[in-house]
Amino acid sequence: MSLQPRVSIGLNAVIVAVTEEVPRILTVLPRASEQGDPAEEALPFGPLDPEHDRTLDRGLRRWVHEQTGLPLGYVEQLYTFGDRDRAPRARRRGLREVSVAYLALVRETSVGVAARWRGWYEFFPWEDWRSGRPDLIDGTIAPALAAWAGSAPDLSTRQERRERTDIVFGLGGAPWDGERVLERYELLYEAYLVPEAWRDREDLAGLPGEEARPVPPGRRPEPLPGRPMAVDHRRLLATALGRLRGKLKYRPVVFELLPPAFTLLQLQRVVEALAGVRLHKQNFRRLVENAGLVEGTGKVDAQTGGRPAELFVFRREVLRERPAPGVGLPHARRV
Amino acid sequence: MSLQPRVSIGLNAVIVAVTEEVPRILTVLPRASEQGDPAEEALPFGPLDPEHDRTLDRGLRRWVHEQTGLPLGYVEQLYTFGDRDRAPRARRRGLREVSVAYLALVRETSVGVAARWRGWYEFFPWEDWRSGRPDLIDGTIAPALAAWAGSAPDLSTRQERRERTDIVFGLGGAPWDGERVLERYELLYEAYLVPEAWRDREDLAGLPGEEARPVPPGRRPEPLPGRPMAVDHRRLLATALGRLRGKLKYRPVVFELLPPAFTLLQLQRVVEALAGVRLHKQNFRRLVENAGLVEGTGKVDAQTGGRPAELFVFRREVLRERPAPGVGLPHARRV
DNA sequence: CCCGATATGCTCACGTAGAGCATAGTCAGA
DNA sequence: TCTGACTATGCTCTACGTGAGCATATCGGG
Numbered sequence: 035m036s037l038q039p040r041v042s043i044g045l046n047a048v049i050v051a052v053t054e055e056v057p058r059i060l061t062v063l064p065r066a067s068e069q070g071d072p073a074e075e076a077l078p079f080g081p082l083d084p085e086h087d088r089t090l091d092r093g094l095r096r097w098v099h100e101q102t103g104l105p106l107g108y109v110e111q112l113y114t115f116g117d118r119d120r121a122p123r124a125r126r127r128g129l130r131e132v133s134v135a136y137l138a139l140v141r142e143t144s145v146g147v148a149a150r151w152r153g154w155y156e157f158f159p160w161e162d163w164r165s166g167r168p169d170l171i172d173g174t175i176a177p178a179l180a181a182w183a184g185s186a187p188d189l190s191t192r193q194e195r196r197e198r199t200d201i202v203f204g205l206g207g208a209p210w211d212g213e214r215v216l217e218r219y220e221l222l223y224e225a226y227l228v229p230e231a232w233r234d235r236e237d238l239a240g241l242p243g244e245e246a247r248p249v250p251p252g253r254r255p256e257p258l259p260g261r262p263m264a265v266d267h268r269r270l271l272a273t274a275l276g277r278l279r280g281k282l283k284y285r286p287v288v289f290e291l292l293p294p295a296f297t298l299l300q301l302q303r304v305v306e307a308l309a310g311v312r313l314h315k316q317n318f319r320r321l322v323e324n325a326g327l328v329e330g331t332g333k334v335d336a337q338t339g340g341r342p343a344e345l346f347v348f349r350r351e352v353l354r355e356r357p358a359p360g361v362g363l364p365h366a367r368r369v
Numbered sequence: 370m371s372l373q374p375r376v377s378i379g380l381n382a383v384i385v386a387v388t389e390e391v392p393r394i395l396t397v398l399p400r401a402s403e404q405g406d407p408a409e410e411a412l413p414f415g416p417l418d419p420e421h422d423r424t425l426d427r428g429l430r431r432w433v434h435e436q437t438g439l440p441l442g443y444v445e446q447l448y449t450f451g452d453r454d455r456a457p458r459a460r461r462r463g464l465r466e467v468s469v470a471y472l473a474l475v476r477e478t479s480v481g482v483a484a485r486w487r488g489w490y491e492f493f494p495w496e497d498w499r500s501g502r503p504d505l506i507d508g509t510i511a512p513a514l515a516a517w518a519g520s521a522p523d524l525s526t527r528q529e530r531r532e533r534t535d536i537v538f539g540l541g542g543a544p545w546d547g548e549r550v551l552e553r554y555e556l557l558y559e560a561y562l563v564p565e566a567w568r569d570r571e572d573l574a575g576l577p578g579e580e581a582r583p584v585p586p587g588r589r590p591e592p593l594p595g596r597p598m599a600v601d602h603r604r605l606l607a608t609a610l611g612r613l614r615g616k617l618k619y620r621p622v623v624f625e626l627l628p629p630a631f632t633l634l635q636l637q638r639v640v641e642a643l644a645g646v647r648l649h650k651q652n653f654r655r656l657v658e659n660a661g662l663v664e665g666t667g668k669v670d671a672q673t674g675g676r677p678a679e680l681f682v683f684r685r686e687v688l689r690e691r692p693a694p695g696v697g698l699p700h701a702r703r704v
Numbered sequence: 705c706c707c708g709a710t711a712t713g714c715t716c717a718c719g720t721a722g723a724g725c726a727t728a729g730t731c732a733g734a
Numbered sequence: 735t736c737t738g739a740c741t742a743t744g745c746t747c748t749a750c751g752t753g754a755g756c757a758t759a760t761c762g763g764g
């Protein structure tokens with residue numbers, strides 16, 4: 035019988051900005067104690083000061099500011115990750131690390147040297163459909179998942195796996211659901227198609243209770259394109275992207291990522307960057323204007339190269355007019 | 370300087386069932402250490418066993434089953450509550466109690482003696498609009514909130530408070546948003562209109578750092594109807610109701626609360642019970658049938674008193690056909 | 705002055721939601 | 735046995751939002 039492990043509680047931040055039509059998140063180099071492959075970056079992490087941090091999100095703001103100089107505006111709790119095996123290296127040290135993850139949206143992009151911005155879709159190349167359905171899906175992911183499903187020992191498991199594969203990746207006639215980002219990542223993880231799955235399995239090998247789940251033998255499949263992260267941080271990232279995509283539709287959160295005045299095309303580009311799809315321009319305009327989400331300022335932005343675009347601002351009154359104001363995405367446009 | 374407080378992590382469960390058109394939640398008597406007013410019930414709470422509970426929700430299932438004999442089916446993480454002052458009595462003992470709250474949906478209703486079912490709207494009488502807009506709102510809540518808003522020292526605070534009041538309670542022409550359950554409860558808490566606000570303020574009095582927020586002097590307003598709970602559990606409950614109301618619309622969660630076969634009216638009644646509004650019957654039928662959410666079984670239920678109703682079952686295939694299947698509420702019908 | 709590029713306005717078809725009327729079965733009591 | 739109350743189920747009519755694309759406005763540069 036081993037010692038009862040200590041429980042520690044920490045905070046992770048998924049800090050999002052959109053620049054040049056690319057959604058970006060802030061990454062840091064992982065703490066030495068978690069260091070594995072040095073190429074693996076991590077999400078900012080900080081402790082909770084139980085005495086002085088009155089609330090969890092204040093604690094988060096405090097250390098994010100200390101570490102990166104970035105003052106956070108919009109902050110929202112995402113999810114609490116507490117699986118015993120989420121941080122295998124911590125488990126080896128007798129520690130159960132529970133992490134409360136937050137999503138933060140910022141406009142500024144200047145950060146200190148310890149942190150850097152990474153394009154969101156570097157981590158999830160299959161999530162960006164703005165240039166059409168990524169070849170990666172039908173060319174690589176679908177066959178790999180089919181092989182995984184087929185490798186299950188019994189029929190019902192095979193069927194379950196196929197069903198799940200179809201639903202979350204929109205295969206076999208099922209529609210693509212942009213919000214299922216986490217489900218897709220988790221499926222790839224289970225199927226050992228992301229490097230983290232192998233890394234974690236190796237890190238756990240030999241621990242008590244893990245005898246039944248050895249590192250699968252045999253040749254490993256080629257890992258998918260998509261940058262891995264330390265610990266389970268790509269999972270947090272997937273949670274954040276899925277949540278943000280959902281929230282877009284019923285809360286006016288995009289405006290947290292935009293300057294105070296913007297053109298409708300700028301707004302559309304940011305929405306597209308997050309949603310990962312191209313939208314029909316005229317319908318998008320009609321939608322946001324009819325919804326009362328924005329109001330024109332009369333001023334124009336001459337940087338467009340064509341007819342100057344009017345500058346708009348977010349219309350706060352919409353909050354009292356409509357129950358769930360958001361940019362209800364018009365249908366994706368085929369390219 | 371006081372000792373650095375210990376951090377503890379626990380799990381709370383909001384366990385929901387719907388019987389006789391009443392949504393109910395499971396409550397228990399609070400632990401002795403938190404006992405205040407003996408009438409104050411609590412939500413089931415349990416520790417996390419960091420060694421053996423592989424995941425948080427497994428831990429939850431374990432102790433819920435141990436404590437109440439109830440096996441949980443559908444379980445979903447709600448939110449993590451970690452404010453320093455959420456549990457003032459724990460803070461006095463040098464403990465920072467972080468709680469991860471879960472929402473669970475069950476069909477069964479037989480529980481042990483230590484637990485009991487309570488109607489959800491006993492805690493939030495203003496949330497049940499099935500018999501029309503509750504008089505409580507215009508008769509009591511609106512004036513009390515107006516008084517609170519007017520009592521702010523400076524103009525901008527007064528305006529902010531009025532704005533918030535209007536938005537969250539649907540006053541002054543703003544629409545009622547059924548999902549803003551938490552915002553409504555928090556507003557009432559801030560305005561000292563729920564007993565918990567006074568209780569917590571008193572429990573905190575004298576602690577370091579609390580000098581600036583003394584118990585407000587003067588006559589206390591009559592507390593609103595609505596059963597208070599121990600600690601911040603009414604806040605967890607509000608979070609759960611809001612989340613469930615939202616989720617209804619885009620995930621087929623209602624079926625977790627219904628028997629395997631049900632009539633469309635039963636389905637409608639459960640949705641109405643949760644959403645807190647009456648719906649137009651024919652449109653509701655059309656909606657769920659056209660959405661492919663259910664399929665008829667050919668069998669009928671003769672218990673209706675009129676023409677027998679056909680029994681339906683949930684149609685699982687809908688999960689692969691539509692991105693966000695739920696009972697998109699038809700408009701509320703005036704009574 | 706024309707062309708390319710972008711912004712903005714407008715129309716048209718189609719599906720779906722809101723509302724209510726009409727009809728089908730069943731039961732209890734006259 | 736008939737009738738009325740009651741619930742289920744089907745159908746229609748209208749209004750409006752959305753998908754799609756054409757048309758026009760306004761700029762800069764050759």
